[in-house]
Amino acid sequence: MTSISDERIAQIEARREELANAMAAPGLAPDAFVKLSRDYAEIEPVADAARVVRDLRAEKVSLGEMLVDPELKDMAAEELAALEAKLPGAERDLALKLLPRDAADERAAMLEIRAGTGGDEAALFAGDLFRMYQRYAESRGWRVETISASGAEVGGFKEVVASVTGQGVFARLKFESGVHRVQRVPVTESGGRIHTSAATVAVLPEAEDVDVQIDEAKDLRIDVYRSSGPGGQSVNTTDSAVRITHLPTGLVVIQQDEKSQHKNKAKALKVLRTRLYEAERERLASERAGARKSMVGSGDRSERIRTYNFPQGRVTDHRINLTLRRLPEILEGPGLDEVIAALIAEDEAERLASIDA
Numbered sequence: 001m002t003s004i005s006d007e008r009i010a011q012i013e014a015r016r017e018e019l020a021n022a023m024a025a026p027g028l029a030p031d032a033f034v035k036l037s038r039d040y041a042e043i044e045p046v047a048d049a050a051r052v053v054r055d056l057r058a059e060k061v062s063l064g065e066m067l068v069d070p071e072l073k074d075m076a077a078e079e080l081a082a083l084e085a086k087l088p089g090a091e092r093d094l095a096l097k098l099l100p101r102d103a104a105d106e107r108a109a110m111l112e113i114r115a116g117t118g119g120d121e122a123a124l125f126a127g128d129l130f131r132m133y134q135r136y137a138e139s140r141g142w143r144v145e146t147i148s149a150s151g152a153e154v155g156g157f158k159e160v161v162a163s164v165t166g167q168g169v170f171a172r173l174k175f176e177s178g179v180h181r182v183q184r185v186p187v188t189e190s191g192g193r194i195h196t197s198a199a200t201v202a203v204l205p206e207a208e209d210v211d212v213q214i215d216e217a218k219d220l221r222i223d224v225y226r227s228s229g230p231g232g233q234s235v236n237t238t239d240s241a242v243r244i245t246h247l248p249t250g251l252v253v254i255q256q257d258e259k260s261q262h263k264n265k266a267k268a269l270k271v272l273r274t275r276l277y278e279a280e281r282e283r284l285a286s287e288r289a290g291a292r293k294s295m296v297g298s299g300d301r302s303e304r305i306r307t308y309n310f311p312q313g314r315v316t317d318h319r320i321n322l323t324l325r326r327l328p329e330i331l332e333g334p335g336l337d338e339v340i341a342a343l344i345a346e347d348e349a350e351r352l353a354s355i356d357a
Contacts, residue, residue, distance in 0.1 A: 125180075
């Protein structure tokens with residue numbers, strides 16, 4: 001791991017002091033104070049980590065000098081050994097805090113789950129995955145709002161789209177995108193044979209109005225029509241369904257879950273903005289990083305990322321070769337945190353290694 005120089009540490013701490021002084025200056029305009037406060041909040045945890053490293057390094061020098069004193073040698077050697085065991089962890093913590101942050105990490109996320117190969121069993125599995133994410137979100141104090149859902153006759157979903165809001169949602173869910181497989185005996189299988197089915201998961205950072213500029217008059221074609229499918233007669237007697245076509249890209253979003261045309265239009269626009277924002281993020285990431293793929297995967301929806309094996313009670317994440325024999329706890333939601341934490345740790349390790357390369 002690249003060692004962070006004492007000079008760099010001094011610069012970080014000096015920057016925090018500079019911001020603190022600027023915030024305390026008399027006559028500061030409110031807008032300027034808000035910007036300075038935001039910058040200070042970003043550098044404060046980095047400066048705290050830098051101070052820990054600086055103190056440990058200074059103490060290491062002092063203990064090294066004490067080794068020449070016969071009376072203090074044994075005590076100094078013992079303390080030095082403990083410090084040298086502690087210092088690499090502090091330096092790693094600082095290095096992680098200095099890594100470029102994904103600007104979308106603190107955003108809400110759009111969660112999309114679609115049944116794949118496997119017919120009815122795939123739809124049931126899509127339902128299992130959605131419940132898993134709902135329970136995981138609940139364990140973290142997040143809120144899940146269903147945007148649209150297409151149920152299957154046997155249960156589960158052909159497709160479900162939801163908005164997940166809360167602190168650090170995208171940072172923890174972004175590695176869930178990809179193909180999830182399930183291996184189990186379907187309830188409809190009389191012979192007891194194990195079937196393999198799949199569902200695709202996509203996690204997109206939700207866009208804000210300032211991220212995506214849309215001229216509704218020029219960029220959108222909005223069609224309204226009567227809703228179809230479940231929802232009751234009142235849904236089908238008015239032109240409440242909305243189809244929005246983004247003319248510059250050809251993206252189409254259909255929303256018909258609400259009885260109100262206004263609500264359907266608002267939800268469809270939210271989905272459209274999110275998908276346009278993600279397309280732009282992918283374009284920029286491709287330009288910056290070329291074809292680089294991280295060890296935790298590209299997040300491409302065609303990429304098989306995880307298998308849920310019911311007969312063996314195990315979950316395997318193929319990107320990091322992690323197998324946990326805790327399938328029930330993981331599908332219950334809170335147990336998923338161990339998998340997500342391992343993916344985040346692997347991503348951090350790879351990014352640290354790329355600095356050294």
